[in-house]
Amino acid sequence: MPRAGLNIDNLKEGQEVSPDYLQGAISLSAGQKLLLDHTYNLFFSNIPEFPGEPGLTCRADDVLSGSGLVRVLFSHMNLLIDWSSDPLSNMPAAVGFAVENRTLRELDVYAIRGAMSCNRTTDGTYLFLEDAAPLRPGECEPQCYGSAVGNYVVREFFLSEQKPPINLGRVKPGERLIHGLDVGPRAWAVGLYDLEFVDAASGCRLNRSDLTPGEAVGLETFIAPLGVDLDNFLEEKLASGTVLPKSWYECEHMRGLFVPGIYSDSPAGEASSKIFTINYSADNGLAASFALAAGDVSPAFEPDIFINDRMRNGYDQASPGLKGVNKGNYGADYTIKMELTGPVALVFQGPLQCCAVDTYNQIDTVWLDGQIKALQIKDPNYEQFYTDESALRPPGYGRVIAVFKESGRHDHVLRYIPPPNTYGPVRFYLLPLVDDRNLH
Numbered sequence: 001m002p003r004a005g006l007n008i009d010n011l012k013e014g015q016e017v018s019p020d021y022l023q024g025a026i027s028l029s030a031g032q033k034l035l036l037d038h039t040y041n042l043f044f045s046n047i048p049e050f051p052g053e054p055g056l057t058c059r060a061d062d063v064l065s066g067s068g069l070v071r072v073l074f075s076h077m078n079l080l081i082d083w084s085s086d087p088l089s090n091m092p093a094a095v096g097f098a099v100e101n102r103t104l105r106e107l108d109v110y111a112i113r114g115a116m117s118c119n120r121t122t123d124g125t126y127l128f129l130e131d132a133a134p135l136r137p138g139e140c141e142p143q144c145y146g147s148a149v150g151n152y153v154v155r156e157f158f159l160s161e162q163k164p165p166i167n168l169g170r171v172k173p174g175e176r177l178i179h180g181l182d183v184g185p186r187a188w189a190v191g192l193y194d195l196e197f198v199d200a201a202s203g204c205r206l207n208r209s210d211l212t213p214g215e216a217v218g219l220e221t222f223i224a225p226l227g228v229d230l231d232n233f234l235e236e237k238l239a240s241g242t243v244l245p246k247s248w249y250e251c252e253h254m255r256g257l258f259v260p261g262i263y264s265d266s267p268a269g270e271a272s273s274k275i276f277t278i279n280y281s282a283d284n285g286l287a288a289s290f291a292l293a294a295g296d297v298s299p300a301f302e303p304d305i306f307i308n309d310r311m312r313n314g315y316d317q318a319s320p321g322l323k324g325v326n327k328g329n330y331g332a333d334y335t336i337k338m339e340l341t342g343p344v345a346l347v348f349q350g351p352l353q354c355c356a357v358d359t360y361n362q363i364d365t366v367w368l369d370g371q372i373k374a375l376q377i378k379d380p381n382y383e384q385f386y387t388d389e390s391a392l393r394p395p396g397y398g399r400v401i402a403v404f405k406e407s408g409r410h411d412h413v414l415r416y417i418p419p420p421n422t423y424g425p426v427r428f429y430l431l432p433l434v435d436d437r438n439l440h
Contacts, residue, residue, distance in 0.1 A: 095183050275335045
């Protein structure tokens with residue numbers, strides 16, 4: 001239950017909230033099912049997470065969904081090595097995705113919404129430092145974990161909805177369209193796009209039922225040395241049939257084409273678009289919560305997650321006997337419709353497990369009623385992680401997203417996309433508020 005002093009007048013947007021106010025909340029997601037929207041196939045590229053050699057990072061020769069819409073998400077850190085340097089050093093790269101038109105028609109490739117960016121330019125300049133870790137003893141350069149650029153891309157993805165779709169280019173039968181960016185050495189590169197493919201002759205969106213036997217639309221993600229002819233580079237890699245393998249230390253197979261549907265190990269279904277409606281009243285004085293982005297976590301370990309929030313049936317063309325998993329639900333989008341009554345605070349809480357240094361500096365982004373809100377929960381003693389880890393506080397702190405002061409019924413829409421390089425599950429809390437002004 002909310003503690004004394006949690007009232008409308010002393011709780012503000014952006015305020016940090018102690019775990020004491022969040023403990024014991026009633027879970028609105030435990031044992032519940034999300035409504036799954038089957039609109040998008042998800043093409044997900046996240047291994048090798050730290051590619052040290054050029055090549056394809058993911059490939060699928062037939063990606064078109066029933067609706068015709070495909071979501072692309074890639075997230076990689078460029079560790080390409082300049083073997084001609086002495087001493088050896090990392091080098092800039094070109095990173096992105098390519099569309100293969102294996103149909104009999106000209107296609108216009110549209111980004112309905114999308115964004116991509118990196119956290120370091122080709123000359124080595126850092127663009128984002130919000131996620132910089134404390135320097136280890138003896139280090140002179142910050143280690144950035146990619147969550148800042150991941151959040152930037154999610155923010156820009158949401159903002160792109162306010163603009164018309166962008167025509168990325170027209171591609172003839174048998175040709176390809178390449179869309180990418182130049183990134184610096186040791187740079188995180190992240191892209192998130194919703195694509196549609198329009199028949200240039202008819203102006204109609206192409207969907208799976210429009211294809212004749214032998215027709216397909218393919219996708220691949222890539223990392224290449226900066227300055228190479230990308231078309232020749234991709235032609236060579238596709239002809240060889242090789243895709244970069246995951247690194248020896250990577251446990252999860254984080255790539256593949258995720259197609260919505262029911263699977264033997266996911267009988268409640270899988271999809272990358274998820275919807276849920278919450279009805280909550282502050283009148284009973286009880287706090288409530290719901291968890292999102294459970295990834296591959298089982299309800300046996302996180303009992304308050306939705307039972308169909310897992311994504312573990314990606315098809316990886318390079319490893320047909322090995323299913324892809326999406327441990328962070330990256331590229332998934334959540335729409336939570338909130339039907340609220342009474343004064344309520346909406347609070348965000350990052351993942352509760354603290355294992356790596358960056359879990360003590362959580363950065364996230366949410367969309368609420370048309371507004372994009374940036375969130376950061378950073379331990380006040382974060383800089384002491386490598387010198388006095390005992391100074392760090394336990395996990396569980398939250399951040400106020402919004403304070404709704406209405407006494408009657410009020411409806412809101414919350415949307416969330418797990419930013420690449422962040423952790424899940426995350427939790428959202430609805431805290432009942434006391435309006436002390438009504439007591440006098």
